[in-house]
Amino acid sequence: MAEFVGSFAASHGPLIARDWDKLTPRVRDWLGGSFAELGRRVAASRPDVLVIVAPDHWTNFFIDNLPTVCVGIGAEHDGPPEPFLKPRFPHRKLPGDGRFARHLLRTALTSGFDPALSHHLALDHGFCLPLWLMKLDPLPAIVPFVLNSLEDPMPSFARCLDWGRLIAKAVASYPEEVRVAVLGSGGLSHSIGEPTMGEVEEDLDRDCLRLLREAPDASLASSLEEKLRNAGNGGHEIRNWVVAHAAAGSRGFDAFAYAALPEVFVGCGFAEWKTAS
Amino acid sequence: MAEFVGSFAASHGPLIARDWDKLTPRVRDWLGGSFAELGRRVAASRPDVLVIVAPDHWTNFFIDNLPTVCVGIGAEHDGPPEPFLKPRFPHRKLPGDGRFARHLLRTALTSGFDPALSHHLALDHGFCLPLWLMKLDPLPAIVPFVLNSLEDPMPSFARCLDWGRLIAKAVASYPEEVRVAVLGSGGLSHSIGEPTMGEVEEDLDRDCLRLLREAPDASLASSLEEKLRNAGNGGHEIRNWVVAHAAAGSRGFDAFAYAALPEVFVGCGFAEWKTAS
Amino acid sequence: MIDRAEVDKVALVDYWLSRMIFDLSRDPANVAAWRKDRNAFMDRYPLRPQIREAVLADDLKILTRHVNAYLLRFYFGICGMSEPELLARLHALKEKTDG
Amino acid sequence: MIDRAEVDKVALVDYWLSRMIFDLSRDPANVAAWRKDRNAFMDRYPLRPQIREAVLADDLKILTRHVNAYLLRFYFGICGMSEPELLARLHALKEKTDG
Numbered sequence: 227m228a229e230f231v232g233s234f235a236a237s238h239g240p241l242i243a244r245d246w247d248k249l250t251p252r253v254r255d256w257l258g259g260s261f262a263e264l265g266r267r268v269a270a271s272r273p274d275v276l277v278i279v280a281p282d283h284w285t286n287f288f289i290d291n292l293p294t295v296c297v298g299i300g301a302e303h304d305g306p307p308e309p310f311l312k313p314r315f316p317h318r319k320l321p322g323d324g325r326f327a328r329h330l331l332r333t334a335l336t337s338g339f340d341p342a343l344s345h346h347l348a349l350d351h352g353f354c355l356p357l358w359l360m361k362l363d364p365l366p367a368i369v370p371f372v373l374n375s376l377e378d379p380m381p382s383f384a385r386c387l388d389w390g391r392l393i394a395k396a397v398a399s400y401p402e403e404v405r406v407a408v409l410g411s412g413g414l415s416h417s418i419g420e421p422t423m424g425e426v427e428e429d430l431d432r433d434c435l436r437l438l439r440e441a442p443d444a445s446l447a448s449s450l451e452e453k454l455r456n457a458g459n460g461g462h463e464i465r466n467w468v469v470a471h472a473a474a475g476s477r478g479f480d481a482f483a484y485a486a487l488p489e490v491f492v493g494c495g496f497a498e499w500k501t502a503s
Numbered sequence: 504m505a506e507f508v509g510s511f512a513a514s515h516g517p518l519i520a521r522d523w524d525k526l527t528p529r530v531r532d533w534l535g536g537s538f539a540e541l542g543r544r545v546a547a548s549r550p551d552v553l554v555i556v557a558p559d560h561w562t563n564f565f566i567d568n569l570p571t572v573c574v575g576i577g578a579e580h581d582g583p584p585e586p587f588l589k590p591r592f593p594h595r596k597l598p599g600d601g602r603f604a605r606h607l608l609r610t611a612l613t614s615g616f617d618p619a620l621s622h623h624l625a626l627d628h629g630f631c632l633p634l635w636l637m638k639l640d641p642l643p644a645i646v647p648f649v650l651n652s653l654e655d656p657m658p659s660f661a662r663c664l665d666w667g668r669l670i671a672k673a674v675a676s677y678p679e680e681v682r683v684a685v686l687g688s689g690g691l692s693h694s695i696g697e698p699t700m701g702e703v704e705e706d707l708d709r710d711c712l713r714l715l716r717e718a719p720d721a722s723l724a725s726s727l728e729e730k731l732r733n734a735g736n737g738g739h740e741i742r743n744w745v746v747a748h749a750a751a752g753s754r755g756f757d758a759f760a761y762a763a764l765p766e767v768f769v770g771c772g773f774a775e776w777k778t779a780s
Numbered sequence: 781m782i783d784r785a786e787v788d789k790v791a792l793v794d795y796w797l798s799r800m801i802f803d804l805s806r807d808p809a810n811v812a813a814w815r816k817d818r819n820a821f822m823d824r825y826p827l828r829p830q831i832r833e834a835v836l837a838d839d840l841k842i843l844t845r846h847v848n849a850y851l852l853r854f855y856f857g858i859c860g861m862s863e864p865e866l867l868a869r870l871h872a873l874k875e876k877t878d879g
Numbered sequence: 880m881i882d883r884a885e886v887d888k889v890a891l892v893d894y895w896l897s898r899m900i901f902d903l904s905r906d907p908a909n910v911a912a913w914r915k916d917r918n919a920f921m922d923r924y925p926l927r928p929q930i931r932e933a934v935l936a937d938d939l940k941i942l943t944r945h946v947n948a949y950l951l952r953f954y955f956g957i958c959g960m961s962e963p964e965l966l967a968r969l970h971a972l973k974e975k976t977d978g
């Protein structure tokens with residue numbers, strides 16, 4: 227039987243890669259250290275499979291066919307296409323786990339969910355920026371769980387909780403001896419291409435982190451709907467944290483690092499959920 | 504308030520258009536007459552909006568991003584791209600109803616469903632062949648409801664019932680004075696590109712029609728799963744009838760015409776559900 | 781503040797403007813064609829006149845309403861607008877909205 | 880009879896074979912290139928050797944396993960195989976499977 231071995235979350239942002247060499251040493255060291263700590267924690271859980279919950283930043287999908295959730299069932303995935311990330315994370319191919327991904331897909335389809343599927347995805351910075359800085363070696367098999375947190379209408383926070391539970395259910399029912407971890411990628415507050423571009427809302431971020439630590443699921447979902455409604459667009463990526471949260475059973479949230487970093491336009495947080503195992 | 508004014512179903516098949524002029528008069532007249540009768544019934548319900556539930560025959564989607572359900576929210580849609588249908592149904596554009604479609608999409612997203620969205624679709628023969636032969640004039644606004652009944656893994660029959668109920672819920676909660684009908688397009692038995700290509704399974708078709716007439720939802724879903732499992736691939740399009748069935752409240756099924764037509768490779772059925780109004 | 785509740789953002793999305801910018805983001809040949817002759821490039825898309833004018837005028841106030849903000853940011857990048865200028869012009873919109 | 884339960888059809892899907900056929904279905908220029916030189920056209924896709932051989936040999940038994948049947952039917956159309964021949968060759972597979 228498969229085992230759910232850990233749930234994690236991290237922020238991402240293109241500027242972290244694009245401007246890495248120009249960042250102030252304080253910011254670069256803090257980011258490098260926080261991602262390295264996350265990498266140590268992920269590695270300590272010894273995952274064979276890492277389900278990464280992230281949006282697609284117009285890399286694979288467009289509004290002619292925009293999935294709410296798409297599961298990447300390929301045996302491998304293309305590396306990041308962005309010029310700012312390619313040289314830093316030069317994986318042209320990343321390993322997948324088609325077998326577990328197909329099980330996740332089927333579990334969803336038979337449990338009242340409607341995922342799209344993809345046999346072939348390119349993984350953009352939402353997936354690969356954390357992988358670059360976490361320095362996992364070797365890379366676990368990556369199962370991309372692409373959740374629309376980029377374009378309206380997005381899935382509700384309540385539905386993100388449902389999806390997290392579904393991932394846990396799929397792990398629990400998978401008959402292979404596989405260790406599975408989840409990483410929610412995105413947020414916290416940021417704003418891109420909007421009038422508030424570049425602004426980081428530290429109070430909002432700390433509120434969200436507090437809710438993840440304290441709130442029961444029902445009020446977590448409604449509170450986040452309320453708080454994010456008028457926030458910068460990038461904050462909506464916290465949906466991916468909420469999936470990781472519910473996958474871990476909605477308990478044991480430990481945000482071990484946070485800093486508002488206007489230098490990279492992002493409120494940067496890092497978290498681990500304590501899991502049963 | 505919007506009103507649910509009718510639910511209908513019809514088979515389709517490329518050969519009906521491609522070979523129209525070569526069909527035996529008996530088959531052509533029967534097909535023309537059956538589609539015309541369907542057209543009369545649809546017209547009698549005076550729909551402003553016709554939600555057509557059909558698969559995408561590799562026109563818009565591919566396995567790099569294959570939705571389970573995709574709602575077409577465009578204000579208009581492209582006509583059929585197939586060379587065999589274009590001259591017969593020369594609409595380059597078909598009217599949509601973005602407003603109702605967005606309401607349907609949002610209702611789904613807030614009710615435990617995960618549809619993909621599309622701002623721009625081309626409607627292939629699954630949508631346009633019935634429209635061609637039903638001769639509705641003027642065309643109602645078309646809301647494409649693209650359901651994967653073409654490539655594994657497909658949504659379960661139970662989930663198709665859920666989606667039908669969701670459509671009814673969206674109509675009931677739409678605040679505009681709009682008359683909405685549903686058309687399920689596809690099936691009954693056929694087989695395309697498989698070792699059984701061209702075979703029509705009349706016994707299976709009559710079983711399916713009987714189930715739609717008699718079976719309560721729970722046994723309808725499980726019986727269809729069982730019966731279709733080893734049938735020709737095209738039979739899986741009966742999922743679209745099941746959506747129309749549940750949209751109509753799972754009652755009043757009247758299959759007013761059926762013929763096994765190996766000449767066009769399809770078990771051809773036509774149905775109307777009696778609705779409350 | 782952006783009030784997402786006050787407008788149906790999905791209804792405002794302009795498909796062809798979005799498509800044009802998406803196509804620019806996918807293919808350097810499109811970017812080259814765009815740089816050579818914006819009008820000729822736009823002729824490939826059935827853009828509404830007011831959208832076409834907004835593109836030619838770099839009218840951020842109009843464009844921000846009709847295309848995903850991430851795509852818009854990319855678009856101004858390929859137009860050669862520096863990040864500080866984009867930020868300044870976006871922030872100017874905010875002040876107008878607030879006031 | 881096709882027993883869908885006995886095999887995981889999703890696992891058998893060959894992405895690049897499917898992609899190649901899908902691309903042929905979308906663009907007459909691809910069809911022209913295909914007709915001119917199948918090998919050169921296939922070089923555009925990282926096809927596994929056994930898939931490439933099955934394509935060159937029109938091996939329906941192998942191809943039917945690895946690509947959606949609707950796409951496969953289209954593919955043999957552009958290859959110039961008549962519908963009666965396709966039917967005959969597909970039916971021959973059935974007899975083998977049954978027996």
Ligand SMILES: [Fe+3]
Pocket residue numbers: 238239281283352412413460463
């Ligand atoms: Fe992001």
Ligand SMILES: [Fe+3]
Pocket residue numbers: 515516558560629689690737740
């Ligand atoms: Fe069909």
